[in-house]
Amino acid sequence: MDWKLGIISDEISQDFEHAVKVIKELGASYVEVRNLWNKNVTQLLDSEFSEMKRVVEKYGLIISNLDSPSFKIYIDDEKGYKEHLQILRKVIELSKKLDIAYTRIFTFWYQGELRYYIDKLAERFNSAIDIAQSEGVILVIENEYSCFVGTGKELRTFLDKIRTKWVKVLWDPGNAFFARETPYPDGYELIKGDIMHLHIKDAMVKDGHFIWMPVGKGMINYKEQFRALRGSAHVISLETHYRNSANDPEASTRESFNGIIKILKELS
Template identity: 60%
Template sequence: MFKLGVISDEVSQDFEHSLKVISELGATHVEVRDLWGRNVSQLSDSEINEVSNLVRKYGLEISNLDSFIFKTYINDSESHRRHIDTLRRVIELSKKLDLKYTRIFTFWWQGELSNYLNQLIERFQPVVELAEQEGFHLVVENEYSCIVGTGKEAREFINRLGSKYVRVLWDPGNAFFARETPYPYGYDAVKDLIMHIHVKDAAVENGHYTWKPVGGGMVDYRGQFKALLSSGYSGVVSLETHYVPPSGSKEEGTRESFRGIVSILSELGVADKVLNLRK
């Protein structure tokens, strides 16, 4: 059975408040990206200890730490070097928390994957070597603003890369924005490579792509969750809603989307098995 998580800054930059909300919703895990106005990679060792203590206080577990690695241009060599240094720090912090993987991107989109695949493989070699040396996994997020945006592209890239330490962070909402049908087509391309999942819903309204509360968009999450249950996926599914209701807040958007997830899981008869009901 998979576990439910929430990315903390999709609620608030106030980390403790986010943890209160996430615990109240019934998730079991928190994904840590930006908090206290900084990316997690910028935290000191003592601040990471504080993060760990707060998470335990609210009865949660950390799924992973999120950096911005390779959200930069592929030809920017200086930025490439800095991002590798940042990745070293994220791996160090992750290991302090006994975590097994971190998220990574594939550079800002400037054209089709076929035009950049060889260069992308070359740019990834130092981080693949680092991951293999550390025995630590990198999960490539399919990100619509980056070179690898769809499930099909993620499969092609990781097959070419050929490292068991590089796997997929599957994001159906991003695939939708990248003009792929996330389920079943995108998912089928990567289902045996997935180590982590982000959930957000989307739709096209009057010709424009827009984020929606989970269950209120065009991504087939009922089919997606059913497939995950059938596959035996036991990793974390993290809510990254991106949706903010009109005149509302990120917290309200997260609450609405989480209710949407619970509604779908209830239809599938597994909500009580996934939610933290120990309160």
């Protein structure tokens, strides 16, 4: 199967080498790095960053991207804003060392509908866009249901507001579902031309509650979503969030990854 499949390592374990070993065993080619050894990738010492690279190279895998929590703060938090611009600078610096052309960013914690905050959000993004442009690294907004931009529709609205080639999309159908959007086709169709990376997790509503599910067992139409993505250059990165009855992250990730493979085989 000609798919670029990846897994976020800390969804398996904080023991980075063990996580990478599992990713290799499952058959994915890409490692997405967020938290490892109980710290965010932006907090690594130089020696730890070198060790991270060594481990990935040892198993013949590729780092797809580095995940900082940039702009997962309240929009009026001035101190936090300055700190997060520094976090953004750091993750861009590390990404460039790995020749990665983009990095993830969020859109501040949700406090109300986007239309009430879109001007302030655009203003807050100005400094981040300036940094991205000067460093030649694209910012990819992850649609996050706990932030102002949680759906494909909100992504489209915000991208049309700021109109810059330095901001694209990290599409997360699971987050869109939690934000009460039908991810495919509704959300996807609005932003498909701006996607640079994907996070995959499945979800459903059970007894009135949103819950994460193994990929292929939830309510998201992943068969058609993957069909629409066939032939694209994007890395499809598993971020399962689902936990089995034993609350075992590794076993849960294995279950979800096997769910992805099952769907992709049905397409071939």
